[in-house]
Amino acid sequence: xxxxxxxxxLEIVLKNSENFGIxxxxxxxxxxxxxxxxxxxxxxxPPFDRVSMxxxxxxxxxxxxxxxxxxxxxxxxxxxxxxTLQNTxxxxxxxxxxxxxxxxxxxxxxxxxxxxxxxxKVNLEVVKNFQNIHLKGTDKKQCxxxxxxxxxxxxxxxxxxxxxxKTKVKVAKQPKVMVVSTGNELVExxxxxxxxxxxxxxxxxLVSLLEKLQIKAETLHILDDKKVLLTKIESLLAIxxxxxxxxxxxxxxxxxxxxxxxxxxxxxxxxxxxxxxGKPFWFGKKGEKTIFAxxxxxxSTFVNCVKYFYPWHYKSVGLNFExxxxxxxxxxxxxxxxxxxFLQVKLIQVExxxxxxxxxGKGSGDLAxxxxxxxxxxxxxxxSNFTKGEVFPVxxxxx
Amino acid sequence: xxxxxxxxxLEIVLKNSENFGIxxxxxxxxxxxxxxxxxxxxxxxPPFDRVSMxxxxxxxxxxxxxxxxxxxxxxxxxxxxxxTLQNTxxxxxxxxxxxxxxxxxxxxxxxxxxxxxxxxKVNLEVVKNFQNIHLKGTDKKQCxxxxxxxxxxxxxxxxxxxxxxKTKVKVAKQPKVMVVSTGNELVExxxxxxxxxxxxxxxxxLVSLLEKLQIKAETLHILDDKKVLLTKIESLLAIxxxxxxxxxxxxxxxxxxxxxxxxxxxxxxxxxxxxxxGKPFWFGKKGEKTIFAxxxxxxSTFVNCVKYFYPWHYKSVGLNFExxxxxxxxxxxxxxxxxxxFLQVKLIQVExxxxxxxxxGKGSGDLAxxxxxxxxxxxxxxxSNFTKGEVFPVxxxxx
Numbered sequence: 183x184x185x186x187x188x189x190x191x192l193e194i195v196l197k198n199s200e201n202f203g204i205x206x207x208x209x210x211x212x213x214x215x216x217x218x219x220x221x222x223x224x225x226x227x228p229p230f231d232r233v234s235m236x237x238x239x240x241x242x243x244x245x246x247x248x249x250x251x252x253x254x255x256x257x258x259x260x261x262x263x264x265x266t267l268q269n270t271x272x273x274x275x276x277x278x279x280x281x282x283x284x285x286x287x288x289x290x291x292x293x294x295x296x297x298x299x300x301x302x303k304v305n306l307e308v309v310k311n312f313q314n315i316h317l318k319g320t321d322k323k324q325c326x327x328x329x330x331x332x333x334x335x336x337x338x339x340x341x342x343x344x345x346x347x348k349t350k351v352k353v354a355k356q357p358k359v360m361v362v363s364t365g366n367e368l369v370e371x372x373x374x375x376x377x378x379x380x381x382x383x384x385x386x387x388l389v390s391l392l393e394k395l396q397i398k399a400e401t402l403h404i405l406d407d408k409k410v411l412l413t414k415i416e417s418l419l420a421i422x423x424x425x426x427x428x429x430x431x432x433x434x435x436x437x438x439x440x441x442x443x444x445x446x447x448x449x450x451x452x453x454x455x456x457x458x459x460g461k462p463f464w465f466g467k468k469g470e471k472t473i474f475a476x477x478x479x480x481x482s483t484f485v486n487c488v489k490y491f492y493p494w495h496y497k498s499v500g501l502n503f504e505x506x507x508x509x510x511x512x513x514x515x516x517x518x519x520x521x522x523x524f525l526q527v528k529l530i531q532v533e534x535x536x537x538x539x540x541x542x543g544k545g546s547g548d549l550a551x552x553x554x555x556x557x558x559x560x561x562x563x564x565x566s567n568f569t570k571g572e573v574f575p576v577x578x579x580x581x
Numbered sequence: 582x583x584x585x586x587x588x589x590x591l592e593i594v595l596k597n598s599e600n601f602g603i604x605x606x607x608x609x610x611x612x613x614x615x616x617x618x619x620x621x622x623x624x625x626x627p628p629f630d631r632v633s634m635x636x637x638x639x640x641x642x643x644x645x646x647x648x649x650x651x652x653x654x655x656x657x658x659x660x661x662x663x664x665t666l667q668n669t670x671x672x673x674x675x676x677x678x679x680x681x682x683x684x685x686x687x688x689x690x691x692x693x694x695x696x697x698x699x700x701x702k703v704n705l706e707v708v709k710n711f712q713n714i715h716l717k718g719t720d721k722k723q724c725x726x727x728x729x730x731x732x733x734x735x736x737x738x739x740x741x742x743x744x745x746x747k748t749k750v751k752v753a754k755q756p757k758v759m760v761v762s763t764g765n766e767l768v769e770x771x772x773x774x775x776x777x778x779x780x781x782x783x784x785x786x787l788v789s790l791l792e793k794l795q796i797k798a799e800t801l802h803i804l805d806d807k808k809v810l811l812t813k814i815e816s817l818l819a820i821x822x823x824x825x826x827x828x829x830x831x832x833x834x835x836x837x838x839x840x841x842x843x844x845x846x847x848x849x850x851x852x853x854x855x856x857x858x859g860k861p862f863w864f865g866k867k868g869e870k871t872i873f874a875x876x877x878x879x880x881s882t883f884v885n886c887v888k889y890f891y892p893w894h895y896k897s898v899g900l901n902f903e904x905x906x907x908x909x910x911x912x913x914x915x916x917x918x919x920x921x922x923f924l925q926v927k928l929i930q931v932e933x934x935x936x937x938x939x940x941x942g943k944g945s946g947d948l949a950x951x952x953x954x955x956x957x958x959x960x961x962x963x964x965s966n967f968t969k970g971e972v973f974p975v976x977x978x979x980x
Binding site for chain 2: 280381394436
């Protein structure tokens with residue numbers, strides 16, 4: 183029995199990422215997608231010398247010549263064409279967001295003024311050139327790069343798309359994914375299981391995990407019948423980019439998935455990983471189709487999805503993926519088998535440090551445990567004793 | 582000019598949270614919502630003594646009496662009713678997920694067997710009672726609490742809903758939110774602005790920020806005309822639970838929002854917070870309606886949304902909110918004014934520690950900056966020098 187190491191399994195999975203192309207979406211629907219074009223400034227930002235405080239715009243020369251009272255000529259409102267200060271001993275009221283009026287070069291905010299009978303009196307000794315003015319092009323120049331290609335789009339980027347008039351943006355297309363459950367013991371969520379049955383749940387966990395990546399996956403249940411599996415999986419392979427299975431990949435008499443995939447020409451790239459939970463994971467390819475066959479235990483399916491499918495997807499859509507999260511073990515822990523152990527932990531951040539506290543699970547079947555934890559701490563396979571204070575990689579699945 | 586402190590402003594905002602009631606949704610659409618019922622085990626988990634390895638089920642008594650070869654009587658498949666081992670010197674093949682057959686109390690995995698002519702030979706010296714059996718009720722007992730009310734639903738919870746047959750779940754209803762921009766300088770995203778105009782962007786940033794909370798907000802633009810504002814806002818107050826404004830809350834001649842809200846009977850709870858950016862924030866209530874009037878600069882709007890609206894929403898839907906994130910400043914920083922400073926930072930995690938590196942911004946108008954940062958580090962208002970290595974609260978807006 184030669185199991186592949188987690189590191190090597192992940193490497194193979196990442197090598198087998200796929201490019202699903204590019205599509206255009208409405209900018210407001212782009213959050214969570216990966217940008218497939220660079221976004222440049224369509225004009226200078228600010229696009230004009232912009233008043234940044236409400237007050238009066240003056241010529242600083244007049245002020246520096248000792249003048250402290252300014253007759254108000256008019257109002258420069260935001261959204262109005264630029265006015266001209268006709269007489270540089272006067273002033274124009276000027277509003278935040280407005281164009282700085284011609285012949286002015288300083289704005290004095292209302293807080294420092296007394297206005298009476300159309301005359302503004304300035305209670306201030308020094309006026310700096312261009313004070314309270316956000317000068318044209320100081321944030322960005324026209325054609326400056328604002329957002330790089332391959333950025334994961336968040337609300338900040340949505341605002342920038344709007345600013346530069348990108349009503350449509352190019353994003354990475356998502357793979358078409360089918361999530362398949364097998365197992366004759368499974369009944370629908372709406373059914374009452376008999377004594378020897380349980381409800382389907384993994385496929386829905388997977389759909390929900392994929393939804394976090396903005397993938398709308400479909401689901402299907404197939405009975406443990408080799409002929410049926412052959413026919414159905416063959417047709418799925420023709421339609422979907424990715425098949426994710428949950429169950430029937432171990433050594434059981436009815437664990438037909440590996441042999442069915444083999445007969446359908448799917449090339450096995452590995453089967454069984456040196457890890458717990460999730461050991462019987464089977465991974466293969468047929469041309470551009472990618473097949474993740476996860477073991478059927480709830481925690482096994484879950485950890486394999488976040489450990490392998492997530493990075494595979496990040497790489498496929500062009501995100502420069504590397505899990506840089508790590509956490510500090512908060513108590514000693516012992517795990518004997520020579521396997522990578524994905525320890526379910528609760529996270530807490532104290533003084534800038536992320537601590538991981540083990541949740542005592544009862545094995546890979548205990549889904550309820552996932553609700554009590556936040557993350558998997560990845561303990562290496564070459565040792566059994568893990569000491570409080572040591573730092574390990576962590577896969578966070580809950581904020 | 583007496584500005585309210587950030588801490589006091591947040592306290593007022595939180596005190597003015599609202600309960601929007603409960604609705605039932607399909608369990609598969611519940612991710613990101615807040616659970617409004619407790620979820621209990623509908624049966625024991627596992628619901629039966631469950632085979633957890635593929636192999637043979639035997640009576641350990643026979644093994645302990647020295648027997649090492651077992652005639653195979655049949656197969657106990659997952660999803661089949663429980664079989665009975667007729668002769669306790671024999672065995673039944675038993676598959677992962679199957680009910681443990683009657684008269685057996687141990688499972689030996691295929692890896693430790695040689696099977697020939699219907700006889701399984703066991704290559705093993707010791708068999709433990711109930712080995713490779715996941716005993717009924719060891720994870721959870723019927724009626725055990727699985728998920729607490731007021732939990733933020735994630736994929737792990739979706740799987741549990743499925744497991745216990747909750748096709749519909751009760752979740753917190755979302756507020757009806759209208760996001761309003763004002764400002765005559767604003768044009769639509771699809772338009773080409775003239776020299777003194779800019780495109781609407783804040784409302785879309787806000788919509789996208791609210792989408793992260795599973796709120797589908799609507800947007801509207803109103804010109805800086807007091808009469809129009811009065812009429813339109815009055816009708817919005819009748820329809821929406823929350824109004825969020827962006828702009829027109831400062832000291833400008835056309836900053837009508839505070840006086841319009843006042844005339845419409847909205848009670849101001851505070852105006853102007855001792856913070857930068859985002860100082861001119863105006864907050865008020867009219868009965869159960871909540872009004873957030875944010876300043877119009879992009880970064881001001883953004884920071885106020887994550888600093889005030891997010892916690893207000895968490896509390897409203899029943900999440901026990903407290904921002905426990907904090908990060909370590911990676912370089913000395915100086916900020917003179919006696920105000921809380923929301924410093925834009927890039928985060929990096931090293932050895933379990935979260936470091937925050939300042940991004941040099943060019944003020945509250947610089948939206949492009951938001952795309953370069955991940956978070957706001959909240960620097961207190963009572964000092965000017967902040968030293969490398971110090972820990973401060975952080976609001977993370979990007980994963």
